[in-house]
Amino acid sequence: MVFEILKEEIRYQMKQALLHYNINEKDINIEITEPPLKEYGDFSCNLAFLLSKNLKKNPFEIAKYIVNDILPNFKGKENEKSLIKSVSVEKPGFINFTIDMKKFLKIFFSNIQSITQMPKYGNNKELILIEHTSVNPNKALHVGHIRNAVIGDCLYRLLLSTGHNVKVLNYVDDSGLQVADIITAFKYANIPFEEENIPGITKKFDHYCGNYVYVKINELYATRPDLEVKRKIILKELENPNVEISKFTQQIVKRVLRDQLQTCWNLKCHYDILNFESQLIQSDLWDNIFKTLKEKKVIRFETSGKNVGCWVFTSKTEGDKVLVRSDSTITYFAKDIPYALWKLGYIENPFELEFISQQWDNTNLYQTTIKNIENEKSNVHSLIDFEVKKVITIIDYRQERLQSLLVEILINLGIEKTKYSYLGYEPVTLSNKTAELFGFSLKNKKSTQMSGRKGIFVEADVALDLLIKKAHEEINKRNEYISEREVSQIAKEIAISAIRYYFVKHDIGKMITFDINDSLSLEGDTGPYIQYSYARGKRIYNKIENINDYLEDYALTDLDLTSTEIELIKQVSKFSSTIKESVNNTDPKLVARYLFAVSALFNNFYEGSPILKETGNKKNIRIKLLCSTLSIMEHCMKIIGVTPLEKM
RNA sequence: GGGUCCAUAGUUCAGUUUGGAUAGAAUGGCUGCCUGCGGAGCAGUUGGUCGAGGGUUCAAAUCCCUCUGGACCCGCCA
Incomplete structure (x- = not known):
């Protein structure tokens, strides 16, 4: 907040300079940045460089002219309200500003409450849906899947903390090829359901399926082509929920899913609703959408060429994509369309929500089930009875192309482009x-x-x-x-x-x-480092007697702070702007990096500025700085999912 | 063949969207700092032709082109 005020003041003055040159501020992108060296001041503006193009003059000369002639009174305003103490011109043409530290600190210490508050600017009426994790239910999660889940969960926490209405979906592909693989293994390859005496397999069923069953069946295909035939049959049978193999599959999926969720919950990921592919197939969603796609002429029936007999979507950039095969079955890609439209709330909801279990954070997890028409009054949950503002899907980047095709189809159906977005992340490889x-x-x-x-x-x-x-x-x-x-x-x-x-x-x-050793370090730029600096701070906090006495009043005379303290204060001041940037870019990484920077500065502060044995005004100021730092650390830790500890 | 992305210190990564001043962290190596509010820390030091070459610009890790190396996408598979 304090930083924004400062930047605005500088920006205002720079606009005054533009007025002098009769240049529209919209034509020029004034940047106010922090210079790399302290000697250059606290802020820097690139205005002279930008003007040098228009004016065809040396930027250094322009900068000097702006500072000395256009805005001369900007320099000597020390006793006015201005937060800027001095302005200078540097080498190639930078205009540099130095903060009036006394005024800056005064504002900081009298506004700690608002500076350390989480900025809220979400609209509670509009719903944002995030889909993440979505791991095939035939194996345990590996470290690559964690990337998906953690990014999604941090994004959820970020949006939730900033006052948005967010729900998390996890899509379960319970009728895909990978599930069919392990079902084939159990049914036709004599692989037992239970992990009996197989070395290296842990007790969890998802490990057994992923580590042993799935790998084994894939090896067997090489010598047993009959098994691949069986798999294809199973895949087709899974579209009918009433056959025996579907019921068997549901049991297996349920067990794997339970174990997968346990892993996710151990990592403190939160979900609201599980969606199942089998239900999407069984519902009439596809039939309705197929009809609409035909009516709106988004897709067409191919009468010649290699796709003869298929329903095809022609993309502007990607060429033809088959949605319905010549045998009238639908493709993998086509199944994404009804799901996307359901998420966006563009079609009548065929599902109701059924409570599954409580989660680690005491919230409820639901799953969709197909509505029972006879039982009209069943508990239709209001979880998604909002206007959906945005859907965000966290995906492996290899799926990006399909997602862009999907967006193209959605646009063709009249849906705004901004409503459906996806974040593709690159894979995790092993060192x-x-x-x-x-x-x-x-x-x-x-x-x-x-x-x-x-x-x-x-x-x-x-x-x-x-x-x-x-x-x-x-x-x-x-x-x-x-x-x-x-x-x-x-x-x-x-x-x-x-x-x-x-x-x-x-x-x-x-x-x-x-790298199992380097990546899972407890030192340096890591979660535990952040926890450690927090624990140190918290320990001091707990030892302060009558802490409220220090927080209420403050004396701002004699603010001789160390440079470390000032650095920390500046960093703390950037809290709300960092959060905003992170939301605007849908990038939780920014919060993580900020948190580390704050922690590092706090450790400096901890080493150099004793608190408990200090007295008077100095103690007062340091306690305030301690409390404000702890406060913003807590906010950021909550977003990243780094647990604040008092002892470690 | 068509297309997308990546290449920065010994190693793992920021910085590239929107060009700015001496390219930053972490880790590793070396050296200091605990009767002190917790050493999972702090300070210092070492370490870079920003893959190569060209171009645009007052200014390029950042924008454009070419090349090299690497990853991936492009099915009536899922």
């Missing part, structure tokens, strides 16, 4: 060291792509367990008198925070090379 450690062959590459089919992956549960163990040891090193139960509790919180922070801090569009 050579890690691949080697888990016994995967290397092939002379920089990193190894994971593959569920080939059994090349590191499971989420394995990574989490490893971290818990590591944290456990560290806690025992540091705490002599502590109960085993408490150690376990804290170790888990540290491990979760480490994983979540790791997966959200990277840019979504860059590949991550996952």
Whole structure:
């Protein structure tokens, strides 16, 4: 907030300069940035460079002219309201501003309450839907899936914290090829349902299915083509919910899903509704949409060429895409259309919501079921009775092309482009060291792509367990008198925070090379580092007696703060603008990076500015700074899912 | 063949949307700092032809072109 005021003041003055030159401010993109060196002041403006094009003059001369002649009174206004103490011109043509620190600090310390408040600007009436995780229910989550879940969950937390109305969906492809694979294995390849005496398989059913059953059946296809035939039959049969194989499949899916959710809940991910592909197929959604697509001439029936007999969508950029095959079955891609339209609320809802279970955060998880017409009064939940403002889907970037096709179809149906968006993230690969450690062959590459089919992956549960163990040891090193139960509790919180922070801090569009040792570090730019600096701060906080006495009044005489303290104050001041930027760019990474920067500055402050043994005004000021830092750290930690700890 | 994305310190990554001053973190290596509010920390040091070449510009890691290396997408599979 304080920063915004400052920037606005500078911007206003720069606009005055523009008026002098008779240039429309809209034609020129004035940037107010922070210079790389302290000697250049606190803010910097590029106006002179921009004008040099129009005026065909040396930017340095323009800058000097602006500062000395156009805005001369801007310089000597020290006793007025201005927050700017001085203006200077630097080498190539920068106009640099120095803050009047006394005034700045005065505003900061008298507005701590509002500065440290979470900015709220969502509209509660409009609903935002986020779909994430959506892992095929035939295997346990691996570290690549965590990336999806954590990004989605952090985005959810970010939007929720800023006052938006958000719900999270998790799509379960319970009738796809991957599920058919393990069903084939159980039914026709003599692979038992239960994990009996198979080495290296943990107790969880999802691990058994993913680590053993799925890999095994894929190996068997090479020598048993009959199994692939069986799989194809199963796939077709799964479209009918009443046949025996569908009922069997539902049982298997349910067990895998239960275990997958456990992993997600362990990582503190929140969901509201589970959607099932089988229900989308069984409902009449597709029939209605197919009709509409035909009526609106979005798709056409091909009478010649390679797609003869199919219903085809012609994309402007991607060419032809088959939606309905010549045998009248619908393609994988076509199934996404009814789901997208359902999410957007553009079609009559054929589903009702059924309570499944409570989650780790005491919220309820629901699943869709097809409406029972005879039972009209059944509990139709109001969870999605809002106007859907936006749907955001977190997807593997390899699906981006299909999603862009989908958007094209939605636009053809008259839906605004902005309503449906997707975030494609690059995959997680394994570092050579890690691949080697888990016994995967290397092939002379920089990193190894994971593959569920080939059994090349590191499971989420394995990574989490490893971290818990590591944290456990560290806690025992540091705490002599502590109960085993408490150690376990804290170790888990540290491990979760480490994983979540790791997966959200990277840019979504860059590949991550996952190394089981380096990536799951507890030191440096990590979740535990943030937790540690928070714990240090909190410990001081708890030792302050009568803390309210310090927070109420303040004396602003003699504010001789250290440079570290000023840096921390500046950083804290950027809280709300960082949150806003993060929301506007739908990028939770920005919050993570900000949080780390605050934590690092706080550790500096901690080393150099003692609080408890300090007295008088200095103590007062430092306590205020401590409290405001802890407060914004809490906000940010909540968004990232890094647990605030008082002891670790 | 058509298209998308990536390449920055030994390693893992920010910075590229919107061009700005001496390219930043973390980690590793080396060196200091605990009778102090918790050393999971702090300070210092080491380490970069920003893949290569050209272009645009007062100014390029950032924009444009070419090339090299890598990943991926392009099915009546899901």
